[in-house]
Amino acid sequence: MTALSGLAATDTAANGDAPAELTDGYHLVVDALKMNDVDTIYGVVGIPITDLARLAQAQGIRYIGFRHESNAGHAAAAAGYLNKKPGVALTVSAPGFLNGLVALANATTNCFPMVQISGSSERHLVDLKQGDYEEMDQLAAAQPFVKAAYRVGRVEDIGRGIARALRTAISGRPGGVYLDIPAAVLGTILDAEAGARTLSRLVDPAPRQLPAPEAVDRAIELLAAAERPLVVLGKGAAYAQADEKIRSFVESTGVPYVPMSMAKGLLPDDHPQSAAAARSLALKKADVVMLVGARLNWLLNHGEAPQWNPEAKFIQVDIEPREIDSNQPIAAPLVGDIESVLDALAERTKPGQIATPAAWTDELAARTAQNTAKMAKRLEADPSPMQFMGALKAVRDVIRRRPEIYLVNEGANALDIARNVIDMHVPRHRLDSGTWGVMGIGMGYAIAAAVESGAPVVAVEGDSAFGFSGMELETICRYKLPVVTVIMNNGGVYRGDDVNPLTNDPSPTTLMVAARHDLMIEAFGGKGYRATTPAEVTAALTEALASGGPALIDCVIDPSAGTESGHIAHLNPKGITVGNITPAKK
Ligand code: ADP
Numbered sequence: 001m002t003a004l005s006g007l008a009a010t011d012t013a014a015n016g017d018a019p020a021e022l023t024d025g026y027h028l029v030v031d032a033l034k035m036n037d038v039d040t041i042y043g044v045v046g047i048p049i050t051d052l053a054r055l056a057q058a059q060g061i062r063y064i065g066f067r068h069e070s071n072a073g074h075a076a077a078a079a080g081y082l083n084k085k086p087g088v089a090l091t092v093s094a095p096g097f098l099n100g101l102v103a104l105a106n107a108t109t110n111c112f113p114m115v116q117i118s119g120s121s122e123r124h125l126v127d128l129k130q131g132d133y134e135e136m137d138q139l140a141a142a143q144p145f146v147k148a149a150y151r152v153g154r155v156e157d158i159g160r161g162i163a164r165a166l167r168t169a170i171s172g173r174p175g176g177v178y179l180d181i182p183a184a185v186l187g188t189i190l191d192a193e194a195g196a197r198t199l200s201r202l203v204d205p206a207p208r209q210l211p212a213p214e215a216v217d218r219a220i221e222l223l224a225a226a227e228r229p230l231v232v233l234g235k236g237a238a239y240a241q242a243d244e245k246i247r248s249f250v251e252s253t254g255v256p257y258v259p260m261s262m263a264k265g266l267l268p269d270d271h272p273q274s275a276a277a278a279r280s281l282a283l284k285k286a287d288v289v290m291l292v293g294a295r296l297n298w299l300l301n302h303g304e305a306p307q308w309n310p311e312a313k314f315i316q317v318d319i320e321p322r323e324i325d326s327n328q329p330i331a332a333p334l335v336g337d338i339e340s341v342l343d344a345l346a347e348r349t350k351p352g353q354i355a356t357p358a359a360w361t362d363e364l365a366a367r368t369a370q371n372t373a374k375m376a377k378r379l380e381a382d383p384s385p386m387q388f389m390g391a392l393k394a395v396r397d398v399i400r401r402r403p404e405i406y407l408v409n410e411g412a413n414a415l416d417i418a419r420n421v422i423d424m425h426v427p428r429h430r431l432d433s434g435t436w437g438v439m440g441i442g443m444g445y446a447i448a449a450a451v452e453s454g455a456p457v458v459a460v461e462g463d464s465a466f467g468f469s470g471m472e473l474e475t476i477c478r479y480k481l482p483v484v485t486v487i488m489n490n491g492g493v494y495r496g497d498d499v500n501p502l503t504n505d506p507s508p509t510t511l512m513v514a515a516r517h518d519l520m521i522e523a524f525g526g527k528g529y530r531a532t533t534p535a536e537v538t539a540a541l542t543e544a545l546a547s548g549g550p551a552l553i554d555c556v557i558d559p560s561a562g563t564e565s566g567h568i569a570h571l572n573p574k575g576i577t578v579g580n581i582t583p584a585k586k
Pocket of ligand 1: 109110173174233234235236239240260261263293294296317320323337339434435
C-alpha cells in the first residue's frame with residue numbers, strides 16, 4: 001500500500017493519536033493494478049490522468065507514452081493477446097477516450113483481453129450538460145462497442161472497479177472493457193488503511209471451462225466417421241496457449257489443418273499436415289470440419305458454398321456458447337476452453353479411433369506440391385521495378401533465419417501477399433489486421449510486441465496502412481525499441497497509378513509515389529533505408545536487425561503493382577458506370 005507522504009488527518013492528530021496516513025484515488029488505482037500483476041500501461045497523458053501515469057511509473061509499473069490514443073490502445077490489445085492477461089490503456093477524457101475506443105472496440109471484435117481506463121470530467125456538469133472541459137458521457141458512449149463498461153463513482157470503489165474490469169476482460173470470451181474514473185474520484189483523499197481494505201487480488205481470473213463428456217463423445221464420433229476431416233486453427237487457439245496439446249491432437253489424429261492468419265506458427269508452417277497451400281481444395285471437399293478458436297465469419301466465407309462443401313458437418317471448439325450456430329448449424333458444439341477441450345478429447349478418444357484416410361491426405365499433398373511449385377516460380381521472378389513478391393521474399397528469407405522475430409502485418413496487398421509468402425514457425429508471432437481487416441494497428445502492435453517480449457519486431461506495412469500510426473515512429477525511437485518497419489511503398493491506397501480524369505487533384509487512392517518514409521524515422525534518430533531491389537531489401541533488413549535499434553526500410557514498389565481491395569475486391573458493392581468511372585475496379 002502506498003500512502004501520500006506528508007499528509008495526515010489533522011483531526012486525528014489533534015486528538016493526540018499518531019496521525020493517520022492518507023491515500024487518494026490515484027494511489028488506489030496504481031495499488032489495485034499492481035496487486036493484480038499489471039506491469040505495463042500504454043497511454044497518452046493529459047487532464048486528469050497525468051499524475052496517474054507518473055505515479056504508476058514511480059511505483060514500478062512501466063508506462064509507455066504514445067502520440068495517439070488509438071495506437072496506445074492497439075498496443076494494450078496486442079499485449080493482452082500475447083500474454084493472455086488484460087493489456088491496459090490509459091486515456092484522457094472525451095477526445096482521448098474516443099480515440100482509444102477504436103482500439104477497445106477492435107480488441108473486443110478480436111476477442112483480445114484489454115481494459116481502457118479513462119479519466120472523465122465532472123459528473124454533475126456532464127450530466128446537466130453544462131459545458132465542462134472535455135464534457136462527455138463516456139460510459140454511455142463506450143457501451144455499444146465493448147464487452148462491458150463500468151464507472152467508479154466513489155473512491156472506495158476503485159479496487160472493486162479494477163477487479164471487475166480485469167475479470168470481465170479475461171474470463172470467458174476475452175474482450176475489451178471500459179473503466180471510467182472521473183477526475184473528482186481520482187482526487188479524493190481517504191484514510192490509507194481504509195483504502196487498502198477496498199483492494200483485492202483476483203482469484204482464478206479466467207476459470208477453466210470443461211466440456212460435457214457427451215459433447216466430447218459426439219465430436220469424436222463425427223471425426224472418427226469422417227472421410228475428409230479438416231481442422232481449422234484460429235487466433236483463439238493461438239491465444240489459448242495450449243500449443244503442445246494442439247500439436248499432439250493434430251499429430252495423433254493425422255487430420256490436416258488450415259491455420260487462420262494469426263494462428264500461423266502455432267504449428268510450424270512447413271508442418272507436413274498443413275493444408276495451407278491447398279486451402280481452397282481443403283475447404284471445398286472437407287466433410288467434417290473442426291473449428292478450434294476460429295469463427296465462421298467473413299474470413300471463412302461464413303462456411304457457405306461454393307467455398308465450402310455444402311454437406312460439411314462442423315465441430316466447433318469455442319469458449320463462447322453464443323458463437324455456436326452463428327453461421328452454420330454446428331453438428332458437434334464443444335463449448336469450453338481449448339485446453340480443457342483438448343484434454344477431454346485426448347482422454348475420451350480410444351486408441352486408433354480417429355484415423356485420417358490416406359486418400360484425403362494424399363489428395364491434399366498433391367495439391368500442396370502443385371501450388372508450392374507455382375508459388376516458387378512467382379517468387380523466383382525478379383522484375384524491375386520491384387514488385388510486392390520480390391520485396392516480401394527478401395523479407396521472408398531474412399526473418400526465416402530468426403524465428404524469434406515478431407511479424408506485424410497490415411495493408412491490402414501488403415497483407416494478402418505477406419500472409420502467403422512469409423512462413424511462421426513459432427506460436428503468436430504474427431499480429432495482423434485481424435477480424436475487422438482494420439488498418440492502423442501497425443505501430444501499436446509492433447511496440448507492444450517489442451515491449452512485452454524484448455524480441456525484435458518486423459512490421460510489414462502498406463504505405464497507406466502505415467499512415468494511420470506513422471507518428472509512433474517517434475515512440476519507437478524514444479523507447480529505443482528493436483522495431484524495423486518495412487513499407488511496401490507503391491504510392492497509393494491499393495496501388496499508386498490511379499488518375500483523376502477531371503482535375504489536377506490526386507485521385508482518391510493516390511498517395512505520394514516519391515514519399516521518403518525512410519527520412520521520417522531519421523528525424524527521430526532512427527536509421528532509414530531506401531530499397532529499390534530485393535537485394536537492397538535483404539541488405540537493409542539484415543543490417544537493421546543486426547543493429548537492434550529502430551529502423552525503417554522504404555521499399556520502392558512498382559506503382560502499378562497491387563489489386564484494388566486486395567483479395568477482398570468482391571466485397572466492393574457493384575455499381576453503375578458514371579462518366580468514365582467504373583466502380584469496384586478490379
Ligand atoms: P480467426 O480470425 O483466427 O478465425 P476468431 O477471432 O474468428 O479467429 O475466433 C477466435 C475464437 O476463439 C472466438 O470465437 C473466441 O470466443 C474463441 N476463444 C478465445 N479464447 C478461447 C479459449 N481459451 N478457449 C476456447 N475458445 C476461445
